[in-house]
Each structure stands twice: as structure tokens, then as C-alpha cells.
Amino acid sequence: MTDFDPARFASVDPQEFAKLVKATPDAQIAQVMQSDVRGKVLDEVFNRMPSLFRADKGANTNTVLHWVITGGPDGSSDTYEVVIENGTCTTAKPPQREPKLTLTVGPVEFLKIISGSANPVMLFMTGKVKAKGDLGLAASIQNLFDIPKA
Template sequence: MTDFSPESLASIGPKEFTQLVKSTPDSKIAEVMASDSRTKVLDEVFNRMPTLFRADRAGNTATVIHWILTGGPEGSSDTYETVVENATCTVTSSPVREPKLAMTMDAVTFLKVVSGSGNPMMLFMTGKIKAKGDLNLATSIPKLFDIPKG
């Protein structure tokens, strides 16, 4: 497999991404996600979200989700906003809408969730994911996206 870096993420598909996250030690992912490469990695992942969105499963879902990712350089965090409405999905790194659900987690946990290599319910139960707002929405997020199965 390839090295965990923004450059490698840009050139691989969802299944390869899953394998990359699974095969990279958490310490290495944490190191990259605490570096200047963090924004490039997160932007790459979030920019793919609309392409993995399953409009056929969304029905009349209209919601705003904030993803608060901790563990950045010098203890910083990043917030991304996912909006699902009118059978579309948009993402921004400049949140402007009130979320129905806000989830806080470190970047390693986030990458495990979006790659399908971490169990979101178990991560929530063990306190690695903190959720505020509509918890039913949190359980339905996986059905809205084509998340690769590790």
C-alpha cells in the first residue's frame, strides 16, 4: 500500500482508502493529522462526501451536521459542515448553519469512521465520539453514504 499522505489520498479510491487507514498505525495517522498536512487530508475526505452520497436513500432528509475534529496543530480543531437537503449533499469548511447534530472526535477516529474501519456506535459508547443534538440522525448517517466495508 501507499504511504499515508495528502498526495496518496488524492490518487486512490474509497476501497483503497479503507485499506490505507486500516494498514496505517494510529500513531502515524495522528502524526500526519497533527501536522500542516491535516487540512489537505480533511479537505480531500470531505470533498469526496458528496460523491459518496446516496440520494436514493435520503428520501426527504433535510439536516445539517457539524463535524468537529480535534487534535490539530497546537491543539486546534476544525469544523466541517455537511448539509443534506433536496436529495443533495454539500460540504463546507466554513459552517454557517445551525446543526441538528454536532459530533466531536479526534481526526484518527474520524478517518476510521469514514473509511468504514471503525464502528461508530462502539466509538460513541466508549466516548471517542461525542454527539450533541439528534442522536437518531447519528445512527442514520451510514445509510446516507457509500462507506466502504473494510
Template sequence: MTDFNAESLSSIGPKEFAQLVKTTPDSQIAEVMNGDARTKILDEVFNRMPSLFRAEKAGDTSAVIHWIISGGPNGSDTYETVIENGGCTVTNQPVREPKLAMTMDPVTFLKVVSGDGNPMMMFMTGKIKAKGDLGLAANVAKLFDIPRA
């Protein structure tokens, strides 16, 4: 298994990434995500979202989701996912009013996107804070082909 870093992440697929998150201690993920590689890793994860989007599950869903990843060297990073017209686009320059805004630390975020955590449980225990359409929050994971490690 490769080390958890930006370089290895760009060269592995979703299943390998899920395995990497699952087998890397939280403390090591937190350390990497507090360093220079944070933006590269977040960009890599978000850039993959459109290819993992499941349009057939979205139906006529139209939503703007803001992902606020806390705990960075410069505060929080916010990414915007727009789901509309059967497609999904992502930017790290949010401009639209979100239907849903979710705030979480980087370890929690990586666990959610790698399928290594139960998003509903994380919400119930306060690891994920959600504002806006909570019904959308409950279903957002179903809109993406989340790998299972």
C-alpha cells in the first residue's frame, strides 16, 4: 500500500484511495491535511466527483452544495458542487447560493468520500454540520459512486 500523500493519490483509482484512507491512521491523515499537500488532495478528490456522479440516481435534482473543509493552515476551504440538468460540476471558487452547506474537518471529509464512514452517524455525532436542505444531505452520498474499501 502506498503512503498517504498527494502524489500517490493522483496515481490511484477510487477503490485504492478508499483502501488508503481506511488503512491510514486518522492522526497521519490529519497531519498531511494540515500541510502543503492539503489543496492538492482536496482538488484531486473534488476533480473526480463529476466522473463518479450517478445521473440516473439524481433524476431531476437541482442543487448547489458547499463543502466547507475546516482546519486548514489558512482556515477553511470551500468547494461548490452544482448538480443540474443531469450533470455535476465542481469549483473551488463558490459563487452560487447553496441549497446545502456541510462543514467538516478534513479527516471526516476523506472518510465520507472514501466510504469509510457513515455520513448520517457523523452528522448525528456532530462531526458533520449541515445547513439547509437536510433531505438532500441525507441523500447526497447516493448521488455518487462511492468506492468501498
């Protein structure tokens, strides 16, 4: 990405990351997400999710969500699990439990969703996000996290 240095990614705060995603052309994001740093980027994103979880909004939510991020090297996909229960959020790779909802999305769209640069409902309506399972949950997921605004 534009000023994106995967070696220092862990020190980039969510707000700065959101600005980087917004300022970087889609083709460049796609190139990074097809490279050998893809795993590091995705791992860091999912490792941060518990700290961005809004327990006040998700206290009564008990669910298992799988994110399938397509567009990896040689057409590969990565699947991550997000578990929300008892007012907490945890993540895992590979998934350990049966999901209530599986979201399948390309790497560019995924980074735009989690950085607040794209509307997930519009991406779903245009077929860029595919949802299988509890569609009501899909509509409310973004409210469960402090998504930075670029």
C-alpha cells in the first residue's frame, strides 16, 4: 500500500490503518494481499478485533462468525473465526466451531469494510460480499465493533 510497511504494521493504530486503506488504490491493495505479507496483515487485523469489540453493544450476542477472505496467492482463501459470547470477542485461525454466519469477501473489500471505507450492506447488495447463515447477524456485525473512520 502507499506508505504501508508490513514490518511495522503492528504499531499502526486502527485510525492510521483506515487512512492508509482509503488512500491506497484498489489494485495496490490487491497486490499486497496476493503477496507473502497477506498472512501477516490478516493475522494482525483479526488479532485486533477483540480490542475493538464493543461489549456494551454485544453483551447479549452469542455467535460464531467465519470470515472467508478470497484472492490469495494462487487463488487461495483464508478463513478466520470470530466468537462473540458472554460479552467478549475472541478470534481463531483455523476455525474451531460451527458458524452461525459465514461471510465470503475479496481482500480489497474486506480491508475496506474493516477500515470503515466501504459500506458492507452495499457490498452485499452488489454481490461483493456473500453471506451464508444468519442474515440478521450480518446486518448488525458492524455495530459490534469500533470501526475506525478514515
